[in-house]
Amino acid sequence: MASKRQFNFFQKLLYFINSIVATILLLSYFLAFVSPKTVPVFSVASLAVPFLIVVNLVFLIYWIIKLKKHFILSGVVLLFGWMFFPPFVKFSKKNTALNSDVKVMSYNVRMFNLYNWITEKDIDKKIMNFINEKEPDIIALQEYYDAKNVKLNFPYQYFVPKSKRNSFGSAIFSKYKIINKGSLDFENSANNAIFIDIVKNKDTVRVYNLHLQSLKLNPQKENFGEANSEKLVDRLKTGFIKQASQVEAFLEHEKQWKGKKIICGDFNNTAYSWVYRQLAKNKQDAFEVAGSGLGKSFNYFFPIRIDFILTDNKTKVHSFKTYSEKLSDHFPIMSRINFD
Incomplete structure (x- = not known):
């Protein structure tokens, strides 16, 4: 008993x-x-x-x-x-491929391992080989480092450094001619949102690369177990407030564009946040439409999806994949998108 x-x-x-x-x-x-x-x-x-x-x-x-x-x-x-609310896990998968599809990739490359966060050798070459092997038509890169040894197979590119003194920032590479480009230049932040306009058949499509304020979560550390948890919470609070201001600035800019669009990037927040809800309003999340599994895009101790590809509702999403290559603290994502 x-x-x-x-x-x-x-x-x-x-x-x-x-x-x-x-x-x-x-x-x-x-x-x-x-x-x-x-x-x-x-x-x-x-x-x-x-x-x-x-x-x-x-x-x-x-x-x-x-x-x-x-x-x-x-x-x-x-x-x-x-x-x-957005699904935590997808059990079904859509996988359609048409010759007219545009392959769009988003990848936070963490400056190609410039400071040797990963001890493995030639991480920069492996990232470049991976991208060139997958042959995306458009790729949005966050934490891009502009170095002479960076060789990607694209005829067009747009790179905006953090400042005139820096060689890292946000970049978009494209196989389609860039007819317009611009930067939102977030205030008091190393993060940014940039965009390009391309022509696909008769459509002019805007592609955004959005990198919201980092929360500085370190995959190598148990951040939620820090000795001084107050510092962690304060840092997260500051990051969230900056993210909110950046989202407001982005939405103000976005509403001026009435055509088709793709929003790629590292949102540094989950699909259950205010940030995501505002950005995804009246749009399609490529993972929700065509992905499967957990969609884990950040190498942390629990499944977390903070990298996204969003499209307008008129665009067809034919496939979505999260790759498992551990060449950064983020995992690359790619979607096949059709504007016809």
């Missing part, structure tokens, strides 16, 4: 923890409707939504295995998120 009582107590404790985690997840869903400028500290929780989903999945599976009705709690919360 003693062991049975202990087991019951353990179950009660576990369900209590389950209730807290499920409640936090449910509340975190709604942070996508609240600007980080309003209550920035709450935005930190939106970053943890993928982690909270995984924890609730573990609880769901545990209670099902134990044949306990307690699974309903996490089940309902997860179902609610699945129905009304």
Whole structure:
């Protein structure tokens, strides 16, 4: 009888923890409707939504295995998120290929490993070989380093450095002639948004490369276990506020363009954030349309998708893939898009 009582107590404790985690997840869903400028500290929780989903999945599976009705709690919360918010995981995949497709890639190359964050040799050459092998028609590169040894097979390019003194910034390479280009030049930030206009058949298409303010999450460190957690939270709050201002500036610029468009980039935030909700409004997320799996695009200790390819609703998304190459702290993503 003693062991049975202990087991019951353990179950009660576990369900209590389950209730807290499920409640936090449910509340975190709604942070996508609240600007980080309003209550920035709450935005930190939106970053943890993928982690909270995984924890609730573990609880769901545990209670099902134990044949306990307690699974309903996490089940309902997860179902609610699945129905009304971007999917955490995609089970189906769309894979269509037409000769008229445009292959669009987005990749944060982390300055081609300039400072040897990865000890493996020739990371810069491996990144270049990977890109050239996949043959995207357009590629948006974040944290691009403009060096003489960087050789990519594109006839047209647009590069905007962080400042006149720097050789790194944002770049777009294209196999289509660039007829117009520009930069938003975010204030007080190493991040930026740039764009090019290209002509595909009779369509003029705008391609944005959007790199929002970094939250400085380090894959090699357990940031959420830092000794001084207050510094971490303060840094995240500052980052979220800057992201909100950058999104507002971007949307103001974007609404001036009435034609077809693609928005690529490293948003430095998840699909459960206010940032993503604003940017993805009235657009298609290529991962949601044609991707599969978790879509993990950042090399962190839990699945997190912060790199995106968005299109206007008139554009057809035929495929989407997240590659597993560990040549940066981000994974490259590519989509086949059709404007015909």
